[in-house]
Amino acid sequence: MSRTIKLRKGLDIKLHGEAEKVKIAVQSAAFAIKPPDFHGLMPKMTVKVGEKVSTGSVLFFDKYQESIKFVSPVAGEITEILRGEKRRILEIKIKPDGTDASVNFGIVNPDSMDEAGIKQILLANGLWPFIKMRPIDIVANPNDKPKAIFISGFDSSPLAPDFDFVLHGETEAFQAGITALTKLTTGKVHLTTRGNSVSDSIFKGIKGVQSNTIFGKHPAGNVGTQIHHIDPINKGEVVWTVNALDVALIGRSLLAGKFDSTRTIALTGSQVKKAKYIKTQLGACISDLLSDNLIGDNNRIISGNVLTGDKVAADGYLGFYHSHITVIPEGNESKFLLTKGWLGSGKGKFSINRSYFSWLTPNKKRVLDTNLNGEIRAFVVTGEMEKVFPFDIYPMQLIKSTIYNDIDLMENLGIYEVAPEDFALCEFVCTSKIDIQDKIRKGLDVIKSECM
């Protein structure tokens, strides 16, 4: 039984700098795994600076869930363990030695495995962190019994990589990943694809899943939107989600019998000279991927997309879950009211309202900068978030309940169904410039510590 969903609400932000469909391979000279990528994780190190590791060697594990191991994406030497405030571990840097020494766990045929077997392999070999759970949106707890697993077959965020292109020719690996996931739940594995794409999708003919299609604008590709419309999460239920690219990675690793960290990423954004796809590895150093490909030097480099990604330094590293780098101009210059400010014509701005003249050219690809375009204010305008939030949830009321920490109200208003990324568009359109994703994350943290 497959489902077809049509969304009326949403917003596609058209940005300049979409990746051209060419793949090049880049060898990075440095790698890092960043524990802050896994929200709420307390890492316990198993390696020291100077130690040699091979691909798939355990670097650290979760202090409170010791079975979840995090492994090295390459073979090489640990060069630095970077710590921040309160000695929190920020980065574990690895210098590759060019060999392909790796930890072998033997070729796995997921068809012939049972739940415990698959789980053990995924946990021990660093493949488990790709599986995230809803509610809370953190790495899945292996002791949970998820009622379903959701995989989104596309990414609808601005300048997102095209999964069809990235996964081209990986049908076998993807199928293996899916088969492994089907062992982990007694419920269904949902694979949701974009309704209006007609490409030779690798997702056709995948076995063991319920195939759904979804029509509409962003956030149609967000797995949270899909869960809400297909099989919403109630209090006490758990759903697991895996990114489609990571499903292929899991499948590839299982079929090869070793951790395969290869990842094709899209290098996009208006400040990139030649936007393209790059074949590299997890945790690669950004500067090697960008190498002289930038316009100007006042840029914001984002690991991930412009709505939910992380700001990284020019010598930073690719995020664990990210298959996308976006570079946009920084907006750290003040704007005079008549030329570029609030009384201007709105050139270089984009708004869902028509108070600027950007609505005259809705299909124009824009160059947007990181300026807040205003000051932080109390909530005044109502109804704007509802236009881009395709959930049966009242966004503003839920955000307010997270601000004043009313746990009952958060539960009642549906905090279990959302993740910060679902509110990215709300944050974008908010006239009062409030950091909504951050508020939702804090609300989820409260829920995690009080109710889970």
Added chain:
Amino acid sequence: MKSIEKLMRKMEPTHDSKWAKFHPVWDALYTFAFTPGETTKKGAHIRDGIDLKRTMFTVIIALIPCLLFGIYNTGHFHYVALGTAGDYLDLFGAKAIYGLSKVLPIVIVSYAVGLGVEFIFCIRNKHAIQEGFLVTGMLIPLIVPADIPLWMVAVATIFAVVLGKEVFGGTGMNIVNIALTARAFLFFGYPTMMSGDKVWMSGLSEVPTATLQANHVTGATQLGELASFTGPQDDWVHQGGITAFENIWPIWDSFVGMIPGSVGETSVIAILIGAAILLYTGIGSWKIMTSFVLGGLAVGYLANAFGTEANPYLLVDPINHLVIGGFAFGAVFMITDPVSAAQTSTGKYIYGFFGGALSITIRVFNGAFPEGVMMAILFMNVMAPLIDHYVIQSNIKRRLKRLKKTA
């Protein structure tokens, strides 16, 4: 521009200077001139181009047709009172200048006093100054009669800003519409300046009664005359009932705005231009506006259906209800204030509908309040959280039901 910015940056009060507590004032002026180079820190890296300044400014733009028409109309009815008005467009310059001399001081006093209060509170509370008063300051002059003494405008504005807004925490926190709070204060505090038939034509109270009678000028508004219908028949202004009334006040005049009344509320055409701006830019809520009008029409037709000659007010054409008094102005600029209105989509329909329905109900049944719109909107402002509460409860129930079904 760089040099201006440098100069302003140089004047920024530092933490240890004796001007430190005036930082909010500097901040307000600086952010007025320059959108700061503040960038996103985390979450969404790009943001919508709109900010509260632009939102408020769009509403002010939408109010300008009403203001301009109101200025001219004030001048026109001054000359009507003098008996030398001629046709509507005669003496254009003189009427415009007289109107300007009456209305502009009210606008200036309203802004100066309101912003002054706002600045004082922001300095005291060490908050940045928020833009809420930009619209309120323009609304207040448009909903009072042009003859209002300036000190009353000042007192009402102080009352409204302090008790309507600042005690609740400032912009975005108020329960009732600030501009209407000011009007209600004037209405109950100084009823002789806000109602009756002496105040709606500027300068009328100084014209000798004999001149007025000679020119057949009464100074009454339609609402005043209609309100007399709610009393015993001896007190009716028009003994001929509703037909006599409609002969004197053609609906078209009310639509264009050639009638006496508060400064900005008379012309439905000017209000519709404003409505078009608000709706097209997406700043105003079409849900509230349309449901407000529908609510008014519904009660208007109900009154028509059940009305008798005993109260001819019930028999007024519902369309006429929409164009007289402050109904249109209330529908476009007052009930739509997002802070005091209902915040949920469903709630907005309910809120608007009851607002419109209540306005007309007060009009046709309660002769003591010739204009029901202000009362109705203030009442609905207070009711809005209740409406939202029930709308949200139904969402919560839906979620709980789903939980029970799966359990």
